[in-house]
Amino acid sequence: MNNKGLILWLTGLSGSGKTTLAKEIERELKERGCSVELLDGDVVRTNLSKGLGFSREDRDTNIRRIGFVANLLSRNGVIVIAAVVSPYRAARDELRHTTDNFVEVYVNAPLEVCEMRDVKGLYAMARAGEIRAFTGIDDPYEEPLNPDIVCYTAAETVEESVAKVIMELQRREYITEKPQLEYVI
Ligand SMILES: Nc1ncnc2c1ncn2[C@@H]1O[C@H](COP(=O)(O)OS(=O)(=O)O)[C@@H](OP(=O)(O)O)[C@H]1O
Numbered sequence: 001m002n003n004k005g006l007i008l009w010l011t012g013l014s015g016s017g018k019t020t021l022a023k024e025i026e027r028e029l030k031e032r033g034c035s036v037e038l039l040d041g042d043v044v045r046t047n048l049s050k051g052l053g054f055s056r057e058d059r060d061t062n063i064r065r066i067g068f069v070a071n072l073l074s075r076n077g078v079i080v081i082a083a084v085v086s087p088y089r090a091a092r093d094e095l096r097h098t099t100d101n102f103v104e105v106y107v108n109a110p111l112e113v114c115e116m117r118d119v120k121g122l123y124a125m126a127r128a129g130e131i132r133a134f135t136g137i138d139d140p141y142e143e144p145l146n147p148d149i150v151c152y153t154a155a156e157t158v159e160e161s162v163a164k165v166i167m168e169l170q171r172r173e174y175i176t177e178k179p180q181l182e183y184v185i
């Protein structure tokens, strides 16, 4: 076994880089022979959380469902990467206290940067009033007060952010160091 089970919880604004980082971290961990599952907010909302909206109540239900599944998997040795806006501190803190090996990663980019990226065009729609309760525009995002890792995606490259996460997982002994290639002459 190349890893222990854990929940790597990526929280941040829409467009902050959660999905991008989650996929790269997943790739890196799989390359090291780790057992990994990715739970992306967008994907979860098309099945496990289908029908839920973006009221505080629905968002909290979404987070609890993802946390429940993540905990089942991580208890069985899987590294679960959750990439979810999860804007409410109380919901994230609840997970920290009710699950094992919860590692919170704050994917931190200023709202202006996320809005400029506008990966899915949702910020423009929110500004135009076409969608309501959009996180950062007319709905809150409560920053983590004491995250385990912070990735500043407006200042770091994807590679730098991924390396930071991997190093921290190594330091906490969730994963082993990448085996060095040995050449026999
Ligand atoms: N009102 C509103 N607020 C925030 N986000 C919205 C909203 N409506 C749709 N979307 C899209 O849904 C994605 C967020 O879903 P999550 O499950 O991660 O949100 S939450 O944790 O339950 O708050 C989010 O995905 P990401 O952009 O990948 O973060 C958006 O694409």
Ligand SMILES: Nc1ncnc2c1ncn2[C@@H]1O[C@H](COP(=O)(O)OP(=O)(O)O)[C@@H](O)[C@H]1O
Binding pocket: 012, 013, 014, 015, 016, 017, 018, 019, 020, 021, 083, 117, 119, 152, 153, 154, 156, 157, 158, 159, 161
């Ligand atoms: N250091 C970085 N980390 C993550 N994403 C970055 C970074 N620098 C630029 N980006 C870009 O920002 C966008 C983030 O989009 P996405 O990963 O879908 O965010 P989210 O899942 O948080 O909504 C992508 O277009 C990505 O290429």
